Amino acid sequence: MTDLDDTAPFLDAAALERTDPTAPALDALRLRLADRAEADGALDVGFTTIDSPVGPLLLVATDRGLIRVAYSREDHDTVLGDLARRLGPRILRAPKRLDAAARELDEYFAGRRRSFDLPLDRRLSTGFRDRVQRLLPEIPYGSTRTYREVAETAGSPAATRAVGTACSTNPLPVVIPCHRVLRSDGTLGGYIGGLAAKTTLLELEGRI
Numbered sequence: 772m773t774d775l776d777d778t779a780p781f782l783d784a785a786a787l788e789r790t791d792p793t794a795p796a797l798d799a800l801r802l803r804l805a806d807r808a809e810a811d812g813a814l815d816v817g818f819t820t821i822d823s824p825v826g827p828l829l830l831v832a833t834d835r836g837l838i839r840v841a842y843s844r845e846d847h848d849t850v851l852g853d854l855a856r857r858l859g860p861r862i863l864r865a866p867k868r869l870d871a872a873a874r875e876l877d878e879y880f881a882g883r884r885r886s887f888d889l890p891l892d893r894r895l896s897t898g899f900r901d902r903v904q905r906l907l908p909e910i911p912y913g914s915t916r917t918y919r920e921v922a923e924t925a926g927s928p929a930a931t932r933a934v935g936t937a938c939s940t941n942p943l944p945v946v947i948p949c950h951r952v953l954r955s956d957g958t959l960g961g962y963i964g965g966l967a968a969k970t971t972l973l974e975l976e977g978r979i
Contacts, residue, residue, distance in 0.1 A: 815858050817865025818851065821873050823880050824975070825968040828945070830869045830876075833858065836890030837872050840943050842964040857895075876945065882975065885912035887946045895942040899930065903937035910951040913976045917955045939963055945972065 816838075818831045829847040831839035831854060838858075841850040855862055866873070871889060878884035886908065896904055903925050910916050918938075922930045938949035944963050950972040954960045962969035 814863060814865060815861040816854050817863060817868035819864060819866040819869040821876060825964055825971050830872050832868050833892045835892035838892035838895060840945055842968065844965055891943065899933055900937040900940060903934050904941055904947050907947050907949055910948060913978055915951045915953050915978055917953055919955055921952055
């Protein structure tokens with residue numbers, strides 16, 4: 772049973788939105804509520820959005836670490852709704868929780884960072900998908916591998932299609948670099964953010 776004190780910050784936010792539509796006031800209150808919820812352990816999921824060369828990115832974190840990076844084509848509201856069902860309904864915009872992730876992504880897109888040093892919450896992937904996704908950061912910046920090569924590294928040479936699925940369902944694109952995996956003929960293959968985004972990332976890394 773949920774303690775009413777746990778839900779108070781979220782009810783307060785909803786009440787203010789109904790009575791005071793002023794954007795600065797709402798933004799300030801949301802930040803205060805996020806800080807309060809964080810301090811009280813009443814925040815299941817915190818999120819923020821950042822601008823990037825591949826469009827707006829939704830960044831989502833739990834108290835364990837970064838759990839989701841989502842492109843706008845995935846529909847950020849849909850992503851947050853799914854996470855609410857899977858992780859808990861107490862979700863607030865909490866940019867402080869995402870400060871490190873936002874900073875490292877900004878550095879990456881500016882060409883000043885080649886790998887990420889962030890705590891990750893990996894619970895959205897299990898089994899072979901998780902195994903593949905854990906291997907992807909081993910592909911060096913500026914390099915690529917084929918789906919078959921990744922399957923071989925994962926110990927399942929015949930699982931090329933499953934590697935493709937692991938890449939296409941990667942909950943942490945960019946941070947876990949599934950964009951560095953190509954088809955055997957050198958063509959791009961698919962990408963959760965779309966082929967234009969995959970091309971942009973590979974161009975940024977000097978691969979194409």
